[in-house]
Amino acid sequence: MRVKVWGARGSVPAPGPHMNRYGGNTSCVQVTLADGDVLILDAGTGIRNLGVGLVGARRINILLTHLHLDHIQGLMFFPPCFREESQITIWGPASPEASLEDRIARYISAPLSPVEVRELPCSVSFRDTPATEWEVAGATIRAEAVTHRGPTLGYRITDGDTALAYIPDHEPALGAPLAGLEPEWISGFDLARGVDLLIHDCQYADDEYPEHVGWGHSGLSDTLIFASRVEADRLLLFHHDPLHSDEFLDDLGATAKRAWQGLRRDATELELGQEGGEFAVGPAVQAVHA
Amino acid sequence: MGSPRSQKPLELILARNLLTSISTPGFLLDSDAAVVFYNEAAAALLGRSFEDAGRMSAEQWTAAFGPFDRQGAPVEVDGLATTEAIRAGRPAHGSFTIRAADGARVAIEASAFPIVASEHGSSGAMVLFWPLSENGDSSPGGGR
Ligand SMILES: [Zn+2]
Numbered sequence: 001m002r003v004k005v006w007g008a009r010g011s012v013p014a015p016g017p018h019m020n021r022y023g024g025n026t027s028c029v030q031v032t033l034a035d036g037d038v039l040i041l042d043a044g045t046g047i048r049n050l051g052v053g054l055v056g057a058r059r060i061n062i063l064l065t066h067l068h069l070d071h072i073q074g075l076m077f078f079p080p081c082f083r084e085e086s087q088i089t090i091w092g093p094a095s096p097e098a099s100l101e102d103r104i105a106r107y108i109s110a111p112l113s114p115v116e117v118r119e120l121p122c123s124v125s126f127r128d129t130p131a132t133e134w135e136v137a138g139a140t141i142r143a144e145a146v147t148h149r150g151p152t153l154g155y156r157i158t159d160g161d162t163a164l165a166y167i168p169d170h171e172p173a174l175g176a177p178l179a180g181l182e183p184e185w186i187s188g189f190d191l192a193r194g195v196d197l198l199i200h201d202c203q204y205a206d207d208e209y210p211e212h213v214g215w216g217h218s219g220l221s222d223t224l225i226f227a228s229r230v231e232a233d234r235l236l237l238f239h240h241d242p243l244h245s246d247e248f249l250d251d252l253g254a255t256a257k258r259a260w261q262g263l264r265r266d267a268t269e270l271e272l273g274q275e276g277g278e279f280a281v282g283p284a285v286q287a288v289h290a
Numbered sequence: 291m292g293s294p295r296s297q298k299p300l301e302l303i304l305a306r307n308l309l310t311s312i313s314t315p316g317f318l319l320d321s322d323a324a325v326v327f328y329n330e331a332a333a334a335l336l337g338r339s340f341e342d343a344g345r346m347s348a349e350q351w352t353a354a355f356g357p358f359d360r361q362g363a364p365v366e367v368d369g370l371a372t373t374e375a376i377r378a379g380r381p382a383h384g385s386f387t388i389r390a391a392d393g394a395r396v397a398i399e400a401s402a403f404p405i406v407a408s409e410h411g412s413s414g415a416m417v418l419f420w421p422l423s424e425n426g427d428s429s430p431g432g433g434r
């Protein structure tokens with residue numbers, strides 16, 4: 001399995017000269033399975049650049065964690081949507097209120113958008129994620145509701161003996177200190193248990209979190225405790241706050257590595273999500289380049 | 291194809307988080323009507339912490355704490371408001387007496403409502419206890 005980050009920013013795109021290294025595009029991760037098939041995790045603005053290079057791919061699966069704008073905004077600018085030969089399946093959380101298509105169409109419709117979903121030249125289908133594991137492109141996918149604001153999923157993707165968890169918007173410590181809590185009471189625990197790579201929300205530094213309790217995102221220490229409790233082999237800190245400059249994130253990363261070592265883990269197991277960062281994921285994970 | 295669920299569904303996790311944050315004695319029941327959590331206010335009322343008690347089946351719960359009707363006779367599990375909330379998927383309210391760990395009898399009113407998520411169906415119920423004072427008034431948010 002290979003993973004490439006196309007957008008690691010949370011909440012809203014944050015372009016600018018002080019954001020160039022970690023990038024300003026919002027959540028989008030490309031997962032290339034062992035047999036070459038591609039899964040796309042979220043459709044934040046990062047998916048636009050991903051789509052530019054995705055020439056020749058006909059079947060495309062996009063797994064949406066939820067429908068906050070920073071996870072769907074790029075859909076309308078995803079080049080394969082405008083290719084007749086594309087067959088795109090969009091998976092996302094079910095709702096008793098309206099279908100996935102209708103909820104996404106609130107964004108891809110007038111007056112917010114110049115095109116309507118029905119006008120897209122590609123063939124696109126919208127699927128609620130099943131309540132049990134299912135197969136997409138040969139990988140086993142599991143989606144579970146996790147603590148955030150509004151119905152939100154985390155994903156676990158298993159391909160052969162490699163497992164990845166993607167939980168970009170998550171506040172598992174809300175009202176529940178994680179250190180002593182039994183695993184069965186920790187949101188997202190089973191999704192992330194023992195994965196080779198955990199991509200997890202780390203929107204806030206610890207001193208910022210008290211001002212944002214209940215906003216649906218994690219502070220650094222909670223992210224590290226969660227990753228440590230689930231025994232993830234490797235951790236990618238994700239969903240950076242739009243106010244966090246490259247310099248700030250460098251500092252946050254250094255703090256994170258020290259704290260991770262404090263949890264008796266190796267500092268090389270942890271990284272900050274960086275646009276363009278690419279990993280081979282498996283029992284022995286190596287960063288290819290960032 | 292689903293793997294066995296050891297993790298509680300999110301709606302129960304969130305319900306527990308809420309109970310942890312309030313001072314009204316509150317209990318969380320799973321879909322088998324077993325008590326899977328109660329908060330510190332409930333622990334104060336019962337005289338026993340949840341950490342000590344652990345998960346209790348409906349039968350274990352009734353053996354330990356009652357409840358009893360106004361005449362002091364044990365109330366069957368089937369007759370409890372909480373059982374009704376889970377089985378019928380409806381809110382329920384009742385009044386009875388429980389026996390705390392120190393043997394003291396406490397008159398309470400209990401409100402139970404089912405927790406239902408479309409994904410899992412019924413996940414259980416939340417039950418709030420309103421201890422009654424000597425003159426029969428319920429005291430919101432209070433232990434003994
Ligand atoms: Zn987000």
Ligand SMILES: [Zn+2]
Pocket residue numbers: 066068148149169216
């Ligand atoms: Zn969100």
